[in-house]
Amino acid sequence: MDTAESVSKGCFAYKGKKKVANPAAYFTKKDVGCEARLEAYQSLWEIVDTDIKIMQSDLNSQIFEELLAFAASSHSPRSNDEEEGGQLRKAIQEIPTAALITGVNTPDHAVMFSNLVQLLKERVSSLVATLRAKDCPNLKTTLSKMISQLTSNPDLILDDDDDDDPAAPRRKQAACTVSTLCQWYNSKFRSSSSSPKKRRSGGGAIETTMSLPPLVVVLEDMESFLPLVLQDVISICSNYIHELPLVLVFGIATSVTAVHRLLPNSVSSLLCMEKFQAPPSSEYLTQVINKVLMTATFPFKLGPKVFQLLLDIFLYHDFSVLNFIKGLQFCMLEHFYTQPLSHLCCHLVDVDRAVSSLSHKELDRLRQVPSFTRYMEESCSSEDQSRLRDDDKFLKERVQDLLVGLHDYHIAFFPILQCLNVWGSVLPRYPLGKQLRELYATSLESDVCDSEAYKEAMTLFRMLSKDELSSLVMLCVERTMSQDLPPELDQLPDQLSELLVLLEKEEEEAPEAEPAEKNEVQFTKTDLHTLRKTLKEMGKKRRFSPFEQQREAVVDFFDALFRKYLKCPSSQPLHELVYHSSVSGVRRHINASPRLAIQKALSNPAKYLQCECCEGEHGAITPSMPDLCVVYKLHLECPQLINLYDWLQAFITVVTEDGKKRTKDEDSLLQARFIRSVSELQFLGFIKPTKRKTDHVARLTWGGC
Structure with a gap:
């Protein structure tokens, strides 16, 4: 804020020091089971965080594969290069430039470029400089930061004979100019091999090879740089392109037209630019949701309103997967903090140990869980109800069975939900949603099979052609075979394969229709009621073809499958222990006013x-x-x-x-x-x-x- 417009013209904000919160400080000594909950949270989040980082690393390696190849081969010798004075005079006159379209999800750019710089140093060259617009207000500062980063690597110290003599006077620090960088680069890399190496190719021709590492300069937010500073840097680098193997990487949030908007034609013509498109952040979010939330591997889940809130923040505010992951971590921490029985939200192998360690007070609290109370009233006999209220040992056994059943429910729920998404993604207007996360959000609120959208989808399913139906069944076979299924669904891939074989059989010839009587057509007057009744009777007498009968059988099979396994999670006993549904606290901390x-x-x-x-x-x-x-x-x-x-x-x-x-x-x-x-x-x-x-x-x- 400009102080000239201030009332006092002397008020400055002081942000203060950042404080790192300790999760253990959130739990009090009086809180029963706080240590177990804290330990369960830390172990669970450590596994989730590790899997997300591995997923992010794999995704970044796929994104940057072509960019790394471009940076490595941009200054490789070509057949039209000429040898002059012991050096190679390249035919290329422009600076090799990679335009990386990153998208508008600016909070994720720091992580993306840090991974890119790490991959560049590991696979292309150790000479990498990273520049940000906020650190480069003028040309002098920009060149200084670029050259200092390129030469400050511990492995790239300039040899100096005077350093061996302690009595020798210290030399003044060299000026940060590109000519100084050229001298340092030549003395470091060209002195040992003043002439290029030659090797004989398979065809007998002599090829020239160079082992000189390129100098990569990464501009994270190219659009935020001052145009004059950017133009001067490119012009200076262009003058030294024959002496320094420079490679530029532009981080662009919008489109390549931003380069032509910031640079005049005389400067943009100095760049040999190639475009690299990073996948949209929505694809990364889909992977995070599919591999973290929509899996039985991790027991912690988000409730319908909490999941929709985090999804809305991503779609309508920042497009940042990093913020979504931070929101997920906060939801997990708040769940283990506010839910006294949250230490039962653990992996299947730890269920027996967690249930056996429950105290009498925790068991009394467990009896008051709404879903467990409803389970006792609706699914248990009067004798079992009395035993569940009085017998702690019997209650522990039943709770252990319910937690194992909840785990089995998730194992069957997500593969069947993916099959429903396969069917719904081919329908016009997508009544069930196009993305899997949309269908998942709907299924969290209520039984998806009881919704009007599902009824509309089933009507459209009964109109699919033979080829469409066969391709959908084939996709469902692939989805179910690639995932772990509960024992009751082990035969599902074989059953779907049998349906596919049934559809691929040739249609039997339908019986020929009886020849119409050769009588003259008689036109008679009728009213609307009689006509409607006549058409209805004709529809009942309609005979289905063999394919239509097969289609009805296939659709009915999937309908029964969806209705059996796609029950709402809130209908499961003890779902409160693994589903975090307190949206008010999440909104207050993450999406505050x-x-x-x-x-x-x-x-x-x-x-x-x-x-x-x-x-x-x-x-x-x-x-x-x-x-x-x-x-x-x-x-x-x-x-x-x-x-x-x-x-x-x-x-x-x-x-x-x-x-x-x-x-x-x-x-x-x-x-x-x-x-x-x-x-x-x-x-x-x-x-x-x-x-x-x-x-x-x-x-x-x-x-x-």
């Missing part, structure tokens, strides 16, 4: 400061309140334009004692306190200076808490 929080803090400082002296009646102003809170409450009583002098006098009246005389220094101190508070209020966005009246400020918000 800053203005509302600030207004609450300024209106009720005692709640935030835990100070008894600041307490008072609602709306009352006390002298013990912070100056900012006093100024804020006084400004709520003012109209659109606030007179600064009247505001100051009201502030002095509140914070000082009645009838006490003040010295000149005390008045100056009160004015300074008032100006500081007004400046802070302006920084928070509640007021602004106005030109309508010089001694007034304009109010920007209305209403208060």
Whole structure:
């Protein structure tokens, strides 16, 4: 913010030091089972985080494969290169440039480019420099950072004979110019091999090879660089392209047209640019959801509203998978913090140990879980109900069976859900959603088979052609064979293969229709009711072809399969232990409303400061309140334009004692306190200076808490 427009022209924000939160500090000693829950959370998140990092590494390697090959081969010798003065004079005149289209998901760019730089150093060259627009305000700073990064590698120290003599005078540091970089590069890499090596190819021709590593300069946010700085850097690098094997990598968030928008034709013509498109972040999100949330490997799941909230933040706010993962971690931490029985959210192999360690108090709490209470009332006999209420040992055995059944439910649920997505993705208008995550969000709320969208989809399924039906069954066979299925679904791939064989059989010839009687057609008058009745009877007498009968059998088979295994997770007993459904806490911390929080803090400082002296009646102003809170409450009583002098006098009246005389220094101190508070209020966005009246400020918000 420009201080020239500030009320005080001297208010600066201090962010302070960042504090790293300790998860153990969230649990109190009085909390039963807190250590077990903390241990369960840490072990589970460690596995999830490791799998996400491996997935991210594999995805980045696929993205950067072509870019790494381009950087490695951009300065390789060509047949039209000429040898001149012991060096190769390249026919290429432009700077090899890779335009990496990263997308608008800016929070993920730092991780993406750090992985790119690591791969470049491992597979292409150790001479890599990374430049950011915020660190390069001018040409001198840009060149200095670029050259210092290229030459500061511990393996690239310039040999100096004078360093062996301690009595020798220290030389002055060389200037950070590209000519200095050329001297350093020639002395380091060209001195040992002044002439290029030659080898004989398979056809007998002599080929020239070079072992010189390229110098890669990565501009993470090319669009944010000052155009003049970018133009000068490219022009200078172009003048040394015959001496230095430079390679530029532009990180572009929008499109390649940004390069032509920032650079004139005379500068852009110096670049030999090749485009590399990173896949959209939605594909990365799909992989994270499929391999972390939509799998029985990890027991922790998100409730319908929480999952939809994180998905909406991704789709409508930042497109950042990194923020989605942070939100997932927060949901997991809050679940293990707020759910006293969350240590039962563990892997299948640890269920027996976790259940056997339950105390009597935890078992009483388990009996009060809503889904378990409903299970006792609806699925248990009166004898079992009494035993579950009184016998702890019997309760542990039943809880262990229910947790194993919940795990088996997830094993069967996700493969069948993928089969339903395969069917729904070919329908017009996608009534069940095009993406698997859309169908998953729907199935979390209620039974998907009872929805109107499913009924519409089943109607469309009964209109598919033979080729479409065969391809869908084939895809379902591939999906089910590639996943682990529960014992009750072991025969499902074979059953689907039998359906596929049934569809591939040739249709039997339908019996010929009886010849129509050769009578003259008689036209008779009729009414609408009689016509409707006649058409309905004709429809009942319609005979189905063999393929239509086969199609009905296939659709009915899948309909029964979907209805049996795609039950809503909330219908399962003890689902509260693994599903986090508290959306209010997630929304308050991840998708908070800053203005509302600030207004609450300024209106009720005692709640935030835990100070008894600041307490008072609602709306009352006390002298013990912070100056900012006093100024804020006084400004709520003012109209659109606030007179600064009247505001100051009201502030002095509140914070000082009645009838006490003040010295000149005390008045100056009160004015300074008032100006500081007004400046802070302006920084928070509640007021602004106005030109309508010089001694007034304009109010920007209305209403208060």
